[in-house]
Amino acid sequence: MNSASSPMRRNAPVFDVEAVRREFPILGTSVHGKPLVFLDSGASAQKPRAVIEAISRVYETGYANIHRGVYQLSQVATEAYEGARAKVQRFIGAASPGEIVFTKGTTEAINLVASSYGARFLKAGDEVVLSVLEHHANIVPWQLLRERLGIVIRVVPVDAGGAFRMDEYERLLNARTKFVAVTQTSNALGTMPPVAEIIRMAHGVGAAVLIDGAQGIVHEAVDVKALDCDFYVFSGHKLYGPGGIGVLYGKERLLEAMPPYQGGGDMILSVSFEKTEFAPPPARFEAGTPPIADAIGLGAAIDFLNGLDRLAIAAHEAALLDAASARLGAIPGLKIYGTARPKAAIVSFTLDGVHPHDIGTILDHEGIAVRVGHHCAQPVMERFGIPGTVRASFGLYNTIDEVEALARGLEKVREIFG
Amino acid sequence: MSALRELYQEVILDHGKTPRNFGRLEQPTGCSHGHNPLCGDTVTIYLKIKDGVVDDITFEGRGCAISMASASMMTEILKGKTVAEVQQMFERFHGLVTTGEQACEGGFDIADLDKLVVLAGVREFPMRVKCATLAWHTLKAALEGKQKEVTVE
Known part of the structure; x- marks a missing residue:
């Protein structure tokens, strides 16, 4: 059945993330020889071709x-x-x-x-x-x-x-x-x-x-x-x-x-x-x-x-948040800040013994863009007694595979820092 | 060696994890506070100059592995150096981490220079050069008796 004309579409949100990704030219680029994994949309999002x-x-x-x-x-x-x-x-x-x-x-x-x-x-x-x-x-x-x-x-x-x-x-x-x-x-x-x-x-x-x-x-x-x-x-x-x-x-x-x-x-x-x-x-x-x-x-x-189904986008982002919270939360020494729900697809965390800046540099070499530091919200950092965090913020174009790439990048950080 | 491995060499990780000369110095002749507002790294340098020679130098602060290692290695290397030598080292270090050049009249033995060369990997990471130079800029201010906070950004 043609999904575009299917009545199912209206009931269960369908979101074709791969199709959406093709609308964002920058997502096809590489960084340090690795495919770009852009997890800093909270700072500024990438632009679709239409824009x-x-x-x-x-x-x-x-x-x-x-x-x-x-x-x-x-x-x-x-x-x-x-x-x-x-x-x-x-x-x-x-x-x-x-x-x-x-x-x-x-x-x-x-x-x-x-x-x-x-x-x-x-x-x-x-x-x-x-x-x-x-x-x-x-x-x-x-x-x-x-x-x-x-x-x-x-x-x-x-x-x-x-x-x-x-x-x-x-x-x-x-x-x-x-x-x-x-x-x-x-x-x-x-x-x-x-x-x-x-x-x-x-x-x-x-x-x-x-x-x-x-x-x-x-x-x-x-x-x-x-x-x-x-x-x-x-x-x-x-x-x-x-x-x-x-x-x-x-x-x-x-x-x-x-x-x-x-x-x-x-x-x-x-x-x-x-x-x-x-x-x-x-x-x-x-x-x-x-x-x-x-x-x-x-x-x-x-x-x-x-032109997209915003409820379907929200469901997609919620799935990214759940996957990231579970996958990153299982990494030893990793602490997530801001666990209260409801919550947007933003995961802010620290890793024991490694400064956020060092994590940011190593992730960058894996092609992964995250924000590190105080995120222009120093009172929040002060509230939790930390100088800064690593923040992965997801957009509608991110995928579960990219959550996995982030987790693997963090394992690489552990490899280097011991 | 990959650029990443060159940046995070064992010796840097070691200094970053267990910094030397960490702590406050009583009755310093010079003291200065440095801050990188971009990443929140802070460092305070305590300096005791006696007869034109660095009698003692310590630091306090918190930050990334690069900034802590750079401060730690700096304090290790500068003890016993004359003020003139410290100035030369500053220039030389700055050249090392920005352009990779070490061309400068050296008034210190080559073994000391070798210790600093491990930080040269930072020049491949323009966003991180300030992490390596924060302690040195702060030291310069302490030498010049400046009380004003140093910021690098």
């Missing part, structure tokens, strides 16, 4: 600056850029394209919210709640705001398995809590806080919520309306899209009330030296010429994902 070609196509046939020219090419580029915004809107279930602000990435999106929402809505003594799991990008912008405004930062701890402590969170929430900014998925451990419940409880005390979806959106479908988060941020490059483009989703009434983050062209209605009138969102937050081709490339990445 690479979409970007080329913009520059070859459809590029001009947007929102300016009266000529046709500018109109074509503007429509493609705004079309990408609409794709993002539908992808995350936002109410209107006006709620989608293009940024350089997650980092800029969080800085924008801290700076602009902070200027309009926060004052000295107000409490902002973060968690130990946060990436530095969701810590430092709030510390900068603390310097400027005198806000107070509260931090939710994690338990020994790397799970977000809901009891401590509940204890921290109070009438002074004005903002909660937490990750959907820890980049260092893979553990996933219960964001829906976190948002509901924050709203209960009148606090606004930002969800850092840089890792989370890669592994599961997101619906910002169902979540009811006030802000949701993510990067294109981790979502199999280009670098240099990211997204800030914000509820329309909040974005409307927020002052500009940067000043420049394209974010104004009129400018004179006496008075400048700002454009409404999202233009208000997109000063200057944006990365036009990259935004369109992000739209292509979303099309690519929409």
Whole structure:
């Protein structure tokens, strides 16, 4: 029976990983004479041909600056850029394209919210709640705001398995809590806080919520309306899209009330030296010429994902996680950090007596790319009393054979280090 | 020998596992802290200079096998050297792990140089050169009496 027309396909997710791999040209390359085993998608994912070609196509046939020219090419580029915004809107279930602000990435999106929402809505003594799991990008912008405004930062701890402590969170929430900014998925451990419940409880005390979806959106479908988060941020490059483009989703009434983050062209209605009138969102937050081709490339990445069965991807990644946890967990002296479920396909570990950097170098010689170090999440490392870990982060294109390659690479590390 | 085996020679693994001259030195004449923010390696060098000669040198820190071995071997080699010789060794070591060249006026015996040559394998690993040089840059700061933290990245 032809599987494409089989009704079975709708019931039991089918995911042809080999077919997907063929869409990613880089996966056919070699490193140190070995086939590339790319296990660092958590840092930045590889790109499918559809994204690479979409970007080329913009520059070859459809590029001009947007929102300016009266000529046709500018109109074509503007429509493609705004079309990408609409794709993002539908992808995350936002109410209107006006709620989608293009940024350089997650980092800029969080800085924008801290700076602009902070200027309009926060004052000295107000409490902002973060968690130990946060990436530095969701810590430092709030510390900068603390310097400027005198806000107070509260931090939710994690338990020994790397799970977000809901009891401590509940204890921290109070009438002074004005903002909660937490990750959907820890980049260092893979553990996933219960964001829906976190948002509901924050709203209960009148606090606004930002969800850092840089890792989370890669592994599961997101619906910002169902979540009811006030802000949701993510990067294109981790979502199999280009670098240099990211997204800030914000509820329309909040974005409307927020002052500009940067000043420049394209974010104004009129400018004179006496008075400048700002454009409404999202233009208000997109000063200057944006990365036009990259935004369109992000739209292509979303099309690519929409063309696959996301539940089937999730099932495939869950199988990778289970295989990696079992296979690596059986290696003597190997300790996995972040065992709490639910968890994304990220396995962070140490190996007794061998520094993560040495492991990274030896694995690289086997063609295996992993991230080593603190993963821009030093508070997590401090929580577990370690300077760093080796992190294998899996994407939709990874295979069980690659889990085995990683395990064999680690046995090679043992061989060398004894 | 493969590049990997050349990097992780027995002597490096040995120094990495059981570093020599590890610990704090009381009343040092120079002390400096070094840090590689990229990988989190840290090293503190304690130095006692007497009449222009390295009377004692120890280190503390944590990091990968390369950084610990390099610090350990450095302390072993520099005891009894004059300050001028230490400066020369710094230049020579730096050349060794970056370009592989050892061309420098040597003011020390060749046996000492041989000990450092085992670290030359690191030059095949550009991302790891800083691991080998961290201790040496920190030593230089300690010699110059700098209190400022040294960072390599």
